[in-house]
Amino acid sequence: MRRDIFQAIADPTRRAIIILIASQAMTPNAIADNFHTTRQSVSKHLRILTECELVKQEQQGREIYYSLEIEKMKEIDKWLNQFRKIWETRFNQLDKVLLTMKKQKK
Amino acid sequence: MRRDIFQAIADPTRRAIIILIASQAMTPNAIADNFHTTRQSVSKHLRILTECELVKQEQQGREIYYSLEIEKMKEIDKWLNQFRKIWETRFNQLDKVLLTMKKQKK
DNA sequence: TATATTTGCAACCGAATGGTTTCTCAATCT
DNA sequence: AGATTGAGAAACCATTCGGTTGCAAATATA
Numbered sequence: 001m002r003r004d005i006f007q008a009i010a011d012p013t014r015r016a017i018i019i020l021i022a023s024q025a026m027t028p029n030a031i032a033d034n035f036h037t038t039r040q041s042v043s044k045h046l047r048i049l050t051e052c053e054l055v056k057q058e059q060q061g062r063e064i065y066y067s068l069e070i071e072k073m074k075e076i077d078k079w080l081n082q083f084r085k086i087w088e089t090r091f092n093q094l095d096k097v098l099l100t101m102k103k104q105k106k
Numbered sequence: 107m108r109r110d111i112f113q114a115i116a117d118p119t120r121r122a123i124i125i126l127i128a129s130q131a132m133t134p135n136a137i138a139d140n141f142h143t144t145r146q147s148v149s150k151h152l153r154i155l156t157e158c159e160l161v162k163q164e165q166q167g168r169e170i171y172y173s174l175e176i177e178k179m180k181e182i183d184k185w186l187n188q189f190r191k192i193w194e195t196r197f198n199q200l201d202k203v204l205l206t207m208k209k210q211k212k
Numbered sequence: 213t214a215t216a217t218t219t220g221c222a223a224c225c226g227a228a229t230g231g232t233t234t235c236t237c238a239a240t241c242t
Numbered sequence: 243a244g245a246t247t248g249a250g251a252a253a254c255c256a257t258t259c260g261g262t263t264g265c266a267a268a269t270a271t272a
């Protein structure tokens with residue numbers, strides 16, 4: 001099953017998990033405590049996040065700590081870049097208009 | 107049916123449509139020509155994109171021109187902001203390490 | 213006016229999704 | 243050793259998704 005980041009962040013629970021473990025690693029049980037769902041369901045989400053390398057795991061005894069693979073998040077940012085060019089251009093155009101209006105005022 | 111941007115960009119065809127109409131407005135027929143799918147299928151995607159206000163339409167006779175609502179794309183960027191803080195901190199930490207190594211070399 | 217074009221909508225279909233329950237396995241505790 | 247705890251896997255279920263086909267409405271063209 002092909003997994004991609006965009007599909008991974010499509011689910012709101014998954015996005016919440018990402019934010020939750022962004023600052024510190026957590027076990028599936030600890031994560032599940034934050035949602036109205038079962039641990040098994042969280043486990044499934046973690047599997048999907050792991051498959052597309054958005055999350056990494058570190059075993060510690062019988063507990064497994066999950067943490068965010070922040071580098072992977074940059075791929076979304078990279079995809080956004082192509083639109084960033086457009087919205088910056090639009091901003092510059094608005095900027096130019098404002099400048100012209102200023103000049104005419106003088 | 108609740109639509110949100112993240113679910114909208116989860117589908118690869120939808121992402122391709124977004125990129126396609128980012129630079130210029132296009133009709134559903136013209137958009138469908140770029141994919142190995144039916145016009146009706148594209149129409150469905152456009153409906154989803156419209157529902158979450160990622161796309162706006164402009165009727166022109168019997169044709170409807172679809173174009174990207176670039177402002178809405180910024181919401182993804184806004185969501186990414188909370189992670190941007192983290193990856194900038196990590197970069198600064200790496201930066202500090204490199205600086206220390208440089209000093210020790212001297 | 214009759215015909216062709218552009219489009220959206222409804223019905224249907226197979227596949228995928230998210231969730232629950234049950235089970236198994238490994239590590240820890242008494 | 244026996245009981246408990248943390249976690250993933252499998253089976254199942256209702257719902258959603260993406261796609262196709264067929265149809266209806268509106269506009270343009272002959």
